[in-house]
Amino acid sequence: MTEPAPLRAGLLDAVPHGFFGRRGGASAGLHAGLNVGLGSDDDEAAVHANRAAALAAVVPGACLLTPYQVHSATCVTLDAPFVERPRADALVTDRIGLAIGVVTADCAPVLLADAQANIVGAAHAGWRGALDGVTDVTVAAMVARGARAERIVAAIGPCIARASYEVDDAFRQRFEAADGANERFFVDARDEHHRFDLEGYVAHRLAAAGVTRVTALGRDTYAEAADFFSYRRATHRGEPSYGRQIAIIAPAG
Template sequence: MTLPVPFRAALLDGVAHGFFGRQGGGSGGIHAGLNVGLGSADDEAVVQANRTAAVTAIAPGACLLTPYQIHSATCVTIDAPFVERPQADALVTDRPGLAIGVVTADCAPVLLADTAAGVVGAAHAGWKGALAGVTDATVAAMVARGARAERIVAAVGPCIARASYEVDDAFRQRFEAADAANERFFVDARAAHHRFDLEGYVVHRLAAAGVTRVAALGLDTYVDEARFFSYRRATHRAEPSYGRQIAIIAPVS
């Protein structure tokens, strides 16, 4: 299999990292491309081969670890490979030889690094996890391992863009109940509906946690079918399954 080529963030230059789309890989049908979703209705052997290709493309020989994602604010610090995936939506490590990742299909993948401390993090920020503070928890876990918030750099990878993300009044009210200033992440759409800027909100939460150097790739998973999987697009088409893409980062050896 030809190794896939990831999207990268200049802020993370010097750190082994990558945001992968669907291009490359061996999956077919509605999962065509680099589907890495263990929970998808795809051939598991092909999914595992796709995951191996992705980690090899950025950190050859590293052990790839991903959590069992539950749309939470839970972050787990990893010191060694695990067999049973922890139920969490973010991982942190400082151990060379490990690579950590999160899978997404519209939610925002976030990769973080403090190169001076040798600590990296990967977070899956869907709206529930973002609102609950998954990025705050990731920054706190990195700091507990010797990172400093002001040294951390972060990148927000491909996710659903505001123009594609229509939500209802109840959704908006959850965010404004948490902070009235969150109204700035919404614009009006049709009656009783709004469009939500998930990427902008995640960048805001990172800044509020002290991470001021953040790159947002600005890539919309919903509209760019050739490059990305999208849960919402698959749902709108009533497709029986959907693929996932992966974001991976590894500590500097």
């Protein structure tokens, strides 16, 4: 197995963290690389080996916890490892020895930290979760734990970019119904279709929740096939399955 090399964000240097793509790992075929999707059709042993390799690259010896993601705006605060994965799309913890993560395949992974309070969060922000406020509830859970919004920094990892994200009128209307100003996250494409800036929208929601220091890695999961898994790309190619990448963060030990 080739050892994976995480992408890191300077704003999060004070805490262990990493955004991973598909490079490295033990999976083969359609899932070739560092597929960490527990719900994929990949070999289960390879998936667990990939998750262990990613964890070792960020915080060796920690316990990695990821939720059962359902495109919700639900965040769970953790004090200890869980037996059954909660149906949620964000996790928060301040417990040393726990590492939290989310998996994605076009949706935006968001890692957050208040380094002074040593409280971290991880959120899976697809369009539905982002619109419903998954980053809002993650920031609120961190504040409830003892963080301060003005101290929280956030990084948005690799996700589908606007140039690759074509949507229809009904999609756009959902966002404009929530806030007319959301029109700025769309540009016209072909007739009755638009391109949506998921990364920009997530950054906007973080700022609206009081997180003033936000960075985005600017990597396009759809276009960069050698580096990232993409649900939309796999669908357009007619492939029967697809892999997932992971983003991990942990309190500083």
